[in-house]
Amino acid sequence: MxxxxxxxxxxxxxxxxxxxxxxxxxxxxxxxxxxxxxxxxxxxxxxxxxxxxxxxxxxxxxxxxxxxxxxxxxxxxxxxxxxxxxxxxxxxxxxxxxxxxxxxxxxxxxxxxxxxxxxxxxxxxxxxxxxxxxxxxxxxxxxxxxxxxxxxxxxxxxxxxxxxxxxxxxxxxxxxxxxxxxxxxxxxxxxxxxxxxxxxxxxxxxxERAFGNNPIINQAHLEILDQFMTRVDKTNLTYLIENKILEELPLGAPSQAVVAKHLGLSLRNLQRKLAEQGTCYKDILDCTRKRLTLSYIRQPHMSISEIGYLVGFSNVANFNRAFRRWENCAPGEYRQNYLTGNALVEHLHPKVS
Missing domain, CATH: 3.90.1520.10 (H-NOX domain)
Incomplete structure (x- = not known):
């Protein structure tokens, strides 16, 4: 068996x-x-x-x-x-x-x-x-x-x-x-x-926006999922790195060296293991920030500057640039479209430069 x-x-x-x-x-x-x-x-x-x-x-x-x-x-x-x-x-x-x-x-x-x-x-x-x-x-x-x-x-x-x-x-x-x-x-x-x-x-x-969409509940269950994954799959390096990033982001994006030390790996060893999985620390950090940002931006009680801080950006300008790279629009524009139920045209059909 x-x-x-x-x-x-x-x-x-x-x-x-x-x-x-x-x-x-x-x-x-x-x-x-x-x-x-x-x-x-x-x-x-x-x-x-x-x-x-x-x-x-x-x-x-x-x-x-x-x-x-x-x-x-x-x-x-x-x-x-x-x-x-x-x-x-x-x-x-x-x-x-x-x-x-x-x-x-x-x-x-x-x-x-x-x-x-x-x-x-x-x-x-x-x-x-x-x-x-x-x-x-x-x-x-x-x-x-x-x-x-x-x-x-x-x-x-x-x-x-x-x-x-x-x-x-x-x-x-x-x-x-x-x-x-x-x-x-x-x-x-x-x-x-x-x-x-x-x-x-x-x-x-x-x-299209789903009927059950609830960003606050969604974020809470994502945190439970991340904790569950570290219990059932202790060998998955990506989950371990994501969890450390989520823990450190409000204090600023952690460096790759800091994460490697936390995991008991040398910087070179961490880079090698990630390369074997077809990824790198920069991509994991960017994806984690984006995922968290899209969850926060759909919660109207959170200000744009607060969200930028929580995902590890030192100033709003840097956060705005990153958001435009992710979604082809400004954070405030995305939120307004989300709250009014309008289709995010730029998001769904990004312009080809």
């Missing part, structure tokens, strides 16, 4: 609900596949993903077709994803929410990487599934991949108020038999034999 690959125990909730709706005994079935039903009581518990994949296969055989994959997605609630679920629900837009899922994918499982990126007028949410080192087979079964993508679609619809259909779904495995439940759920072409597993969405719709 490859117990190293696991997923959050919160998945037990939609899984058991799906089994009940399809007249499958949930407790008996969970135990049959070595999954302790009591794990659902531990919000940070983990379950073996191979056992979960075998359970999905069993349930699909019981009901026929791949109905169980979709039924799990239909019974999904964001609370199953620990603090990540609440962060997603309070995000500014669907795009930001999906970017958070990608950023904190490790909360959900250690079986894959998730990438959210733009391509023309499309937003791509790609699931890059890992392989077992001994056999080379994918860690996630086709059932789990299909169900996860179906869950992303379900989540996306909830965030935008229900009126959303993807442009297309792309799957790497070979074409499967038609399944009415799959087609009815996705409401778009499903392409097999592709180079990636992905949900493709309309970028403009993904950029």
């Amino acid at each position: 490859n117990a190293y690959y696991s997923t959050l125990s919160g998945w037990i909730i939609p899984v058991t609900r799906a089994m009940k709706s399809l007249d499958i005994d949930p407790i008996e079935t969970l135990v049959k596949f070595g999954i302790d039903p009591a794990e659902v009581n531990d919000p940070e518990g983990r379950i073996c993903v191979e056992s979960l994949g075998n359970l999905f296969s069993y349930c699909n055989k019981r009901v026929g077709h791949r109905q169980f994959n979709i039924e799990v997605a239909r019974n999904f609630h964001p609370s199953a994803l620990h603090a990540l679920g609440y962060t997603v629900q309070s995000a500014y837009s669907l795009k930001e929410a999906l970017e958070r899922v990608s950023q904190y994918k490790r909360v959900v499982s250690n079986c894959s990487n998730m990438l959210t990126y733009e391509s023309g007028n499309e937003l791509i949410v790609e699931l890059d599934v890992y392989r077992y080192t001994d056999s080379g087979r994918f860690v996630l079964s086709s059932d789990l991949i299909e169900s996860f993508l179906a869950t992303l679609v379900q989540l996306s619809r909830e965030l935008v108020g229900g009126d959303l259909n993807p442009i297309r779904i792309q799957l790497t495995y070979e074409e499967l038999a038609d399944c009415p439940d799959v087609d009815a759920h996705f409401q778009c072409p499903v392409e097999f034999g592709c180079e990636r597993n992905a949900v493709v969405l309309e970028l403009d719709q993904a950029n």
